[in-house]
Amino acid sequence: MKKRFFKALSKLNKKIFPSYSKKQLDLQKATTVQKAIIGWKLWVTKNSLD
Numbered sequence: 001m002k003k004r005f006f007k008a009l010s011k012l013n014k015k016i017f018p019s020y021s022k023k024q025l026d027l028q029k030a031t032t033v034q035k036a037i038i039g040w041k042l043w044v045t046k047n048s049l050d
Contacts, residue, residue: 002047003047003048003050006044006047006048007048009044009048010044010045010048013040013041013044017037017040017041018037020034020037020038
């Protein structure tokens with residue numbers, strides 16, 4: 001149940017939030033909001049794979 005929820009959330013994140021890897025964002029120059037989005041996407045992806 002938990003894994004299914006995170007997989008759905010991951011698909012939603014992919015549609016809503018921008019892909020910073022495609023834009024080649026430098027993490028040293030990322031704003032606080034961009035870092036928060038990256039952290040959120042990382043946390044959701046980690047939980048969808050468990």
